[in-house]
Amino acid sequence: MKSEASKVNGGSHPEGSVLIRFWERVDLEDVRRITWETWLATYAAFIPEGDLRRYLDKQYTVQALGDLMASEYFRGLLAVEQESVLGYAKVQFHPDEQRCYLSSLYVIPAAQGKGVGKRLLERAELIAREFGVHEIWLGVMVQNTQALEWYTRLGFAFVREEPFTMGNTTVQHRIGYRPIHPDEFLS
Ligand SMILES: CC(C)(COP(=O)(O)OP(=O)(O)OC[C@H]1O[C@@H](n2cnc3c(N)ncnc32)[C@H](O)[C@@H]1OP(=O)(O)O)[C@@H](O)C(=O)NCCC(=O)NCCS
Numbered sequence: 205m206k207s208e209a210s211k212v213n214g215g216s217h218p219e220g221s222v223l224i225r226f227w228e229r230v231d232l233e234d235v236r237r238i239t240w241e242t243w244l245a246t247y248a249a250f251i252p253e254g255d256l257r258r259y260l261d262k263q264y265t266v267q268a269l270g271d272l273m274a275s276e277y278f279r280g281l282l283a284v285e286q287e288s289v290l291g292y293a294k295v296q297f298h299p300d301e302q303r304c305y306l307s308s309l310y311v312i313p314a315a316q317g318k319g320v321g322k323r324l325l326e327r328a329e330l331i332a333r334e335f336g337v338h339e340i341w342l343g344v345m346v347q348n349t350q351a352l353e354w355y356t357r358l359g360f361a362f363v364r365e366e367p368f369t370m371g372n373t374t375v376q377h378r379i380g381y382r383p384i385h386p387d388e389f390l391s
Pocket residue numbers: 211215242246309310311312315316317318319320321322323343344345348350351353354357
């Protein structure tokens with residue numbers, strides 16, 4: 205049986221070996237690489253690779269990511285184990301809506317299922333609390349059933365759908381949220 209300590213610190217990862225920290229400028233190439241690797245594994249089954257590439261080259265350039273980092277309403281989180289980068293999260297507060305969005309959560313395929321995503325989510329929720337909100341919102345493509353199951357299991361409620369376009373392909377996005385209960389956090 206999995207011990208509480210191994211659950212807290214990331215499944216098969218040794219206790220405390222995965223660090224969650226803020227992005228630095230030197231991380232942006234890694235963020236781009238993780239994005240591409242994870243998109244290919246997750247989205248290529250329903251979005252042509254050329255559309256994924258076009259979107260990456262528009263929204264995920266080092267310049268575009270650096271511009272995001274400059275916003276007072278943005279926080280980028282990175283999951284790192286020793287020298288390896290395992291995943292990242294983007295957290296964006298929208299002052300007009302008074303809502304906080306987890307606009308990306310990606311763990312490289314080799315590191316999935318080991319607690320890294322959950323730790324990134326929990327840290328993102330602490331940031332959302334710092335922005336003064338009590339729930340966190342996100343969008344998941346309807347074809348991404350694994351992620352939808354994962355979020356649902358973690359207590360997200362999906363309340364509506366919106367179109368989302370990557371390159372020339374438009375897919376439906378399920379928009380959902382989960383109330384933030386800091387007392388439940390294990391890490
Ligand atoms: C979805 C994703 C972020 C989850 O991160 P992860 O590190 O793989 O997940 P974790 O290991 O933190 O999962 C923690 C828990 O969820 C469970 N879990 C893992 N995959 C699951 C799934 N598909 N459905 C339900 N539960 C799942 C684990 O067993 C674990 O449960 P436990 O805490 O009771 O032991 C990650 O798999 C990922 O990046 N997927 C591809 C990209 C993607 O779809 N991102 C989301 C886009 S919106």
